[in-house]
Amino acid sequence: xxxxxxxxxxxxxxxxxxxxxxxxxxxxxxxxxxxxxxxxxxxxxxxxxxxxxxxxxxxxxxxxxxxxxxxxxxxxxxxxxxxxxxxxxxxxxxxxxxxxxxxxxxxxxxxxxxxxxxxxxxxxxxxxxxxxxxxxxxxxxxxxxxxxxxxxxxxxxxxxxxxxxxxxxxxxxxxxxxxxxxxxxxxxxxxxxxxxxxxxxxxxxxxxxxxxxxxxxxxxxxxxxxxxxxxxxxxxxxxxxxxxxxxxxxxxxxxxxxxxxxxxxxxxxxxxxxxxxxxxxxxxxxxxxxxxxxxxxxxxxxx
Amino acid sequence: xxxxxxxxxxxxxxxxxxxxxxxxxxxxxxxxxxxxxxxxxxxxxxxxxxxxxxxxxxxxxxxxxxxxxxxxxxxxxxxxxxxxxxxxxxxxxxxxxxxxxxxxxxxxxxxxxxxxxxxxxxxxxxxxxxxxxxxxxxxxxxxxxxxxxxxxxxxxxxxxxxxxxxxxxxxxxxxxxxxxxxxxxxxxxxxxxxxxxxxxxxxxxxxxxxxxxxxxxxxxxxxxxxxxxxxxxxxxxxxxxxxxxxxxxxxxxxxxxxxxxxxxxxxxxxxxxxxxxxxxxxxxxxxxxxxxxxxxxxxxxxxxxxxxxxxxxxxxxxxxxxxxxxxxxxxxxxxxxxxxxxxxxxxxxxxxxxxxxxxxxxxxxxxxxxxxxxxxxxxxxxxxxxxxxxxxxxxxxxxxxxxxxxxxxxxxxxxxxxxxxxxxxxxxxxxxxxxxxxxxxxxxxxxxxxxxxxxxxxxxxxxxxxxxxxxxxxxxxxxxxxxxxxxxxxxxxxxxxxxxxxxxxxxxxxxxxxxxxxxxxxxxxxxxxxxxxxxxxxxxxxxxxxxxxxxxxxxxxxxxxxxxxxxxxxxxxxxxxxxxxxxxxxxxxxxxxxxxxxxxxxxxxxxxxxxxxxxxxxxxxxxxxxxxxxxxxxxxxxxxxxxxxxxxxxxxxxxxxxxxxxxxx
Numbered sequence: 001x002x003x004x005x006x007x008x009x010x011x012x013x014x015x016x017x018x019x020x021x022x023x024x025x026x027x028x029x030x031x032x033x034x035x036x037x038x039x040x041x042x043x044x045x046x047x048x049x050x051x052x053x054x055x056x057x058x059x060x061x062x063x064x065x066x067x068x069x070x071x072x073x074x075x076x077x078x079x080x081x082x083x084x085x086x087x088x089x090x091x092x093x094x095x096x097x098x099x100x101x102x103x104x105x106x107x108x109x110x111x112x113x114x115x116x117x118x119x120x121x122x123x124x125x126x127x128x129x130x131x132x133x134x135x136x137x138x139x140x141x142x143x144x145x146x147x148x149x150x151x152x153x154x155x156x157x158x159x160x161x162x163x164x165x166x167x168x169x170x171x172x173x174x175x176x177x178x179x180x181x182x183x184x185x186x187x188x189x190x191x192x193x194x195x196x197x198x199x200x201x202x203x204x205x206x207x208x209x210x211x212x213x214x215x216x217x218x219x220x221x222x223x224x225x226x227x228x229x230x231x232x233x234x235x236x237x238x239x240x241x242x243x244x245x246x247x248x249x250x251x252x253x254x255x256x257x258x259x260x261x262x263x264x265x266x267x268x269x270x271x272x273x274x275x276x277x278x279x280x281x282x283x284x285x286x287x288x289x290x291x292x293x294x295x296x297x298x299x300x301x302x303x
Numbered sequence: 304x305x306x307x308x309x310x311x312x313x314x315x316x317x318x319x320x321x322x323x324x325x326x327x328x329x330x331x332x333x334x335x336x337x338x339x340x341x342x343x344x345x346x347x348x349x350x351x352x353x354x355x356x357x358x359x360x361x362x363x364x365x366x367x368x369x370x371x372x373x374x375x376x377x378x379x380x381x382x383x384x385x386x387x388x389x390x391x392x393x394x395x396x397x398x399x400x401x402x403x404x405x406x407x408x409x410x411x412x413x414x415x416x417x418x419x420x421x422x423x424x425x426x427x428x429x430x431x432x433x434x435x436x437x438x439x440x441x442x443x444x445x446x447x448x449x450x451x452x453x454x455x456x457x458x459x460x461x462x463x464x465x466x467x468x469x470x471x472x473x474x475x476x477x478x479x480x481x482x483x484x485x486x487x488x489x490x491x492x493x494x495x496x497x498x499x500x501x502x503x504x505x506x507x508x509x510x511x512x513x514x515x516x517x518x519x520x521x522x523x524x525x526x527x528x529x530x531x532x533x534x535x536x537x538x539x540x541x542x543x544x545x546x547x548x549x550x551x552x553x554x555x556x557x558x559x560x561x562x563x564x565x566x567x568x569x570x571x572x573x574x575x576x577x578x579x580x581x582x583x584x585x586x587x588x589x590x591x592x593x594x595x596x597x598x599x600x601x602x603x604x605x606x607x608x609x610x611x612x613x614x615x616x617x618x619x620x621x622x623x624x625x626x627x628x629x630x631x632x633x634x635x636x637x638x639x640x641x642x643x644x645x646x647x648x649x650x651x652x653x654x655x656x657x658x659x660x661x662x663x664x665x666x667x668x669x670x671x672x673x674x675x676x677x678x679x680x681x682x683x684x685x686x687x688x689x690x691x692x693x694x695x696x697x698x699x700x701x702x703x704x705x706x707x708x709x710x711x712x713x714x715x716x717x718x719x720x721x722x723x724x725x726x727x728x729x730x731x732x733x734x735x736x737x738x739x740x741x742x743x744x745x746x747x748x749x750x751x752x753x754x755x756x757x758x759x760x761x762x763x764x765x766x767x768x769x770x771x772x773x774x775x776x777x778x779x780x781x782x783x784x785x786x787x788x789x790x791x792x793x794x795x796x797x798x799x800x801x802x803x804x805x806x807x808x809x810x811x812x813x814x815x816x817x818x819x820x821x822x823x824x825x826x827x828x829x830x831x832x833x834x835x836x837x838x839x840x841x842x843x844x845x846x847x848x849x850x851x852x853x854x855x856x857x858x859x860x861x862x863x864x865x866x867x868x869x870x871x872x873x874x875x876x877x878x879x880x881x882x883x884x885x886x887x888x889x890x891x892x893x894x895x896x897x898x899x900x901x902x903x904x905x906x907x908x909x910x911x912x913x914x915x916x917x918x919x920x921x922x923x924x925x926x927x928x929x930x931x932x933x934x935x936x937x938x939x940x941x942x943x944x945x946x947x948x949x950x951x952x953x954x955x956x957x958x959x960x961x962x963x964x965x966x967x968x
Contacts, residue, residue: 237574243551251519252722252793254554255369255406262558265574267581270590273689274698274792280558281400281571283580285685287697287792 004104007073008032009042010051013062014070022059071131077103078124079114085125086118092125092176093167126167127158127177127212142212145183145192146205153182153216161210173201180216225298230275230291232266238296239263256284258294309357311470312387316380316411317395318403319366320678320797322423325453325806326395327363330463337813340379345719354463362389368403368795370410371515372522375719384414385507391466395421398428398435398450399798401569405561408444409482413511417469420448421462426455427800431579432572440568454803482560484514484553491546492517498539503530517549580798584682588796593686600679602763604670605743609762612663613747619659624651645834653830653885657822660744660881661815667740668814671709672807678797680705688792694777695785697792700730707737709814711923715930725785731931732780732944735923736773738766741880746915748884752902753911761912769919776951821879825925829878830885833871837890844890863917863953863960864910873917879924909963913956920952 002010012031016023025039032039040056047054051066062070080099084090090098106114115133122130122138131137142157156179159170170176174196181194190205203211232238240262243250257280264279275291277284286294317323328335331350340347348363364383365376372378384392392415396404404420411418420440428435441448447465451458484492495513504512504527515523516539531539586592628647635643674680680702688698703717714734721727738746746765750758836849844850853867860870868890875882891901906914922945923931931941 235575251371251550252368252373253791254518254551255371255373256793256795257403257406257558259551259555259558261555261562263574267584268588273590274685276584276588276685276796278574278581280402280406280561282403282798283584283796285681285688285698285792285794285796287688290791290793 002069005042006046006051007069007104009046010062010066010070011073011077013052013060014067014074017061020059022053022055022061024059028060068135071135071137073103074137075131075133076106076111078128078130079111079118079121080106081124081126082118082121082130083114086121091168092171093164095125096162096164123158123177125176126162127156140214142214145181145194145203145208145211145213146186146190148183148213148215150183150186153180154213155180155216156211156213158212159210160212163210166207166210170207174199175201175211181213225300226295227298228292229264229266229277229286229294229296230269230288232269232275232296232298234266234269236298237263237265238298240294241297242295244293244295253286253290253294256280258286264296310360311357311391311466312360312362312389313466314362314364314383314387314389314392314415315395316364316384316392316407317366318368318397318407319795321366321395321397321400321404322453322803323363323366323395325803326421326423326451326459326462327361328806328809329453329456329459330359330361345375345379352463354467357467359463359466367407369407370414371518372520374722378522381414384411389415391417391419391469393419393421393462393466395423397798398422398425399431399433401428401433401435402558402561402565403795405564406557408446409557409560412446412482413514414508417472418446419462419465419469420444420446421451421458422448423451423453424800425450426452427798432576434570436568436570440564443564443567454801482557484556488549488552488556491542491549494542495539498531498535498542499527503527514553516543517546518553519550580678583799584796587679587682588685590686590689593682597683597686600674600683604667604674605762605766607670608663608667608743609747609759612666612744613751615662616659616744616748617751619662620656624655624659627651627655641838644838645831648837648889649831649834650827652888653834654822654827656888657826657881657885658819660741660884661818663744663747664740664818665811665815667743668709668811669807672810673802673804676800676802676806678799681794681796684794685796694729694733694774695781696726696729696777699792699794700726700733703730704734704737707734707739708743709740711735711737711739711927712930715927715934718934728935728940729777729780729785731934732940732947733773733777735927735931735944735948736769736776736920738769738919739880741924742919745876745880745883745918749902749911749915749918752900753906753908761915765915765919768916772920772951772955776947822881826879826882826885829875829882830889833875833886834889849890859953863913863956864907864964865914865917866905868905869910869914873914873921876918877922877924879926880918883918909960909967912963913960916959917952917956920948920955922948922952 009028009032012028013023016027016031020027025036025043028034028039028043029036043052043054043060046052046066047060050063051069052060052062054060077099080102081092081095084095084098085092112133124130129138129140140157144160145154148154156175156177158177159167175181179196181196184193184195184200186192190208191202192205192208193200193202195201226241229240240258240260242260243253243258262279264277266275266277267283268276272288274285274287277286315323315327327348327350330352332352334352335348335350338347338349339345345365350361350363352359352361362383364380367374367377367380370377370381370384372381383389392411394404394408394411396408408418408420422435422437422440425435437448437450447469449458449462449465451462453459492510492513495516496509499509499512501509504523507523507526512523512527516527527539528536587596628651631643631647631651635646683705684698684701686698687701691697691700699721700718702720703714706717707714711734714737715731718727718730718734721730743762743766747758747762750761750765754761833849836852837844837847839848841847849871850867853871856870856874857867860866865873868887871890872883872886875886887902891905902911922928923941928941928945931944932938935941
């Protein structure tokens, strides 16, 4: 395992790299609260170990090995933050510092158990994506609040600033992901006014820039995807929403459980043939024509 | 204490594939009686189970998913409950598909005051990671729940004790947890019920009948329409039309009730987990692999029947029939000559030879029963569905057609599971084209006599070409003769499970008894009749009446290289397919030469091949014809079937004979 200091550096470079490449020594000095000469020494050492490329005077960026290690640290950090808020019930403004300590002393085994315990979480409490164990991180198309137009409804996804005072204030205002807000007005000085629930809140420009969001509608669509049963792929699960068509000979469909609210799983679905689904603990074959009339809502996290 | 013994009537209700038959067999042993439901062609099984001085009269209701009359089975089951009022109803539920079973319980509760749940296959459920809290289920329903593993005879004693306890329990209205339909649905039900005075709907309960009307139940609708007054009729129709969606609402509410119950009592792996059955089905229901799998299964069955059954048949024929014939003819002194010949040629040569099919049929029926019980046949129906559409049917028609490999008669009756009348008729007409076990035995024996090492190939070729001809005929009938809409496929594919040997044994036993009865009656009579015709008037077959009849047919036979004896054998197969061998036995078995040896004296190989084709496609036997008559309700279709197969069989035989002559010369 790399030393704590190495990990800190890689993490800092990774974060800065989202905005500037290469990362200058002065930015790092600010983030890590270390003197410039000390930074330069450390960067040289990291370069000799193949973790970064460093050009004196310009700055540093991560090699693929360095990137991988950085993502590992970030994964552990964000998992710990989740653990601290969700399991231990700590405030979200206090967990960052604790996670900074814990992230360096976490063995791969602990990391795995932690991920298992937390289940399917994919973001930290502040809305940052957690890289998966293979080092993949979900990229989301987000914009700061200041970029949205007046009247737009949006969903808050991420707080892009590790500032305890800010976080604590947002907590009090109810502005935690995934809060849904609407832009009410924009002032010349960059401050904006948003509506959350029935409350109106004014946010200064700095705060508004730190809050990343995406349009609300899109979220709703991706959550509840309606389709005919015949379009569900094998392995996917869903819930029946409605049965279309007249009465006809539907009696048997009903008594075998094709009723709204029934959860089912698609087992076989090959072109033109009948579909095979599992519902109410049994496998049932249904002709394709009828499967076109059964409307289902697909589960998002289906395997 | 009451000295006279007590009788308790117990009805077994349950969905298909829950092991109801196994429980029935265990409870009744060999005391069971198999008949038909009055006026119906659905099998009714009853039996008794004695427990001290108490006798349980057990009725096995047809397997149903619900009590709405979607099919004859459902109608029979609920009519029995309503009209006969059994003392106790046992709902058999498969623990591995609890929700399916609870749906039926939801309906049973509405009709049966004393009800017990036999929770079967708890071992299977456990293997699948399903845990059922029996206490919780029982108290949530306020119904006794008895865990049972029927295949290992566990829990049956407890079940019997519980039935008796339930019967003896003083009757008080149980707090049966009916499905709550909610005030809006109840209001509509009440509105309908108000119109259904007892004189209209008796003996059906009003509230229940009203609900069934809303569910779109055809049978109740017919009853009501016959007797409802003219002034009430329009009102009823208006209510029903305005509430067409009630059927879905009611079913939805029942399933919500079921889901709630199962959440209380059941712990199961998430839906996303892949079970063993699902894994097998990745192959067994795949459009291509599934077909290969099906072909392998069929090849396995017929291969087994052929490779074990035929040698055994030969052995029996040699050891029993020929030896006895020789003994009768040479050593049975003091008996008139004609009687000795009657016994040797008529009885043994005819019906006796047919009895040597027993090992062959035993293997077939046993293996077939095991495959049915394993849950595979529904997969065969699923995988062939897309191809069946080419002939206007869907996969469900495969189930009765599969039965046809045993005997065409149950195949014709089995078409009842098909809802659309058109698809059903088409399946009925195709069923006699499935080579039944009787026909396959005849074919196997004649093929073995003529084609030596290639016999198996001939046997197979015939089987496959027969199925291809079936498809072709189906295609033509569908395209040019019958019109109508296609039907929706919907059926359950049961969990795979290890077949119950005992159940397979009992099914095989019933089939064999039926076969032996037939051999002892119809086939025996035909054998004796043929023998009689063959000795009248001079005691010499060459100048007999039979020969005279046969010679009339000879010109037709000459087209396919068949002499008059073969034509007589063919005609006799109309009575029962096995008669071909019986008749040939009577005619050729003189002197115990062995009829298989004598066959080659009257038939060339090309003639034999043509004969086999003819035999495979020849007209349905009397029993099948009768079944078609009773299922279609008219003589038109059985006559159509006879005419069709007469033409097809002779046409195919002539072609085969001519081609075979060309190749072999």
